[in-house]
Amino acid sequence: MIQSNELQNIWKNIQYSGKSEFEFNRIDSGISIPEMSIGLNSSLNKCLLLEIPKNYNVDFQKSIKQNLTLYFFKDTNFIVLELTDKAFEDLFDDLIISIYQHIYQLSDVDKYSKIFIAMFYKWSEFFDDKKVEKHSLDIIKGLYGELFILYLLIKECNSSHLNDILMSWKGPYDSGHDFVLENKNIEVKTKETIKNSVKISSEYQLEYELKKGLELHVISVETNSENARSLSRLLDLVKDIIINKMGDFSIILAALLQKNITTQNIRIYDNFQFEVMEIAIYDCLDESFPKLTKSNTPKAVGNIQYTLYLDYLNDFLVSKRKFFDE
Structure with a gap:
């Protein structure tokens, strides 16, 4: 090849x-x-x-x-x-x-x-080399977190399932969940290590789908640390895996294009760099998991935004992985 x-x-x-x-x-x-x-x-x-x-x-x-x-x-x-x-x-x-x-x-x-x-x-x-308005640090940090989860998923998958996993990344399309997999949906939140909370920006982000699991992946990062990595560098790593497993890299390019990010302009964000320190995974399907969703709020209430304090979510913790950015 x-x-x-x-x-x-x-x-x-x-x-x-x-x-x-x-x-x-x-x-x-x-x-x-x-x-x-x-x-x-x-x-x-x-x-x-x-x-x-x-x-x-x-x-x-x-x-x-x-x-x-x-x-x-x-x-x-x-x-x-x-x-x-x-x-x-x-x-x-x-x-x-x-x-x-x-x-x-x-x-x-x-x-x-x-x-x-x-x-x-x-x-x-x-x-297309059209000029676009530059995204903020927080938006790039969120994209980095989602792309890092994708990176972990495709590292472990078989080549026959690769394109399905690539297609599961829905975050850049601003759909209900960041990843829509066959058996579960994943919502990704990326925060600085010193923060103990994450923002939920709509009543749909933690809404469950019938007969599917729902996980919240909280990624803790340090920005511009010694071992930090840019979004463009992470994309290069993702691309290498996709090519080696004979997947369709255009799926990722199309997703990034939803945020007006291309291989031509992605390097304007190279001054934003992140080191992943920890990923905590929470089970959001537990009946007592604290969340506001479309199905548990009155119809007259909408455009919900709220904060989840992670110190109160230990009972719902599925796994916690500490590591330096791979």
């Missing part, structure tokens, strides 16, 4: 001579059934090329997205994916790896060419 460092080595060996429209090398040594290559075109832009059999009728129009273009090069029968902004080169490599993983074992030209094109459209939104 192709890895990021292997792509980097191929790129280094490609020099555009000007003798043809493209200078390119095949991605692998013949492992892939479809012939895929990476190279430079006459504009010195990086490209991914998919060779199509001469007798196959390619039926699609050239598509120009922000920083990414898809077209058919008739002279050589290549479908070409071109990166038009060098600032997105790392993300372009991620896209190449994802496409490769999806089609390298396919022999049906109709199927693999359609997947190739579909992934261009799916990923094109991640190459």
Whole structure:
């Protein structure tokens, strides 16, 4: 399976001579059934090329997205994916790896060419470099906590369940719970170690779902400590696991995009760094667990926000894990 460092080595060996429209090398040594290559075109832009059999009728129009273009090069029968902004080169490599993983074992030209094109459209939104208002420390801290829980979940899962777990992350979509898994839902709260309380911001966050468990995961962190890690660094670790287990990294990119965070702008938050010191897990389904939810408050009451004091939740503690950030 192709890895990021292997792509980097191929790129280094490609020099555009000007003798043809493209200078390119095949991605692998013949492992892939479809012939895929990476190279430079006459504009010195990086490209991914998919060779199509001469007798196959390619039926699609050239598509120009922000920083990414898809077209058919008739002279050589290549479908070409071109990166038009060098600032997105790392993300372009991620896209190449994802496409490769999806089609390298396919022999049906109709199927693999359609997947190739579909992934261009799916990923094109991640190459948008629009300017956004910077999030606060608290919002990034909350996202870090959720991403850290995801990191732990995918480290322990089988490859066959990986994408299901990635899809379970609902926090960035502002849905009822941060994680919606098959057998349980998880609400994540991230706080500084010196605090003994967490904020519940709606009557839906601790609402139970029939026949499913409900856990509150409280993550205690130290901000900007010696061993702290940025959101971008944590995302890199998550990406490595996803790629190694052949998962779909675009699921995470789409989730972060809900908060206007992309691989291009995530590093503006590198001054916010966190070290996870402890994770405490509480069972919220216990009848005596203190919570205000949609089902236990009058219909006339809404937009509920309240504070949970952790010193009073010891009876509901399922587990507590102390560690330095992994």
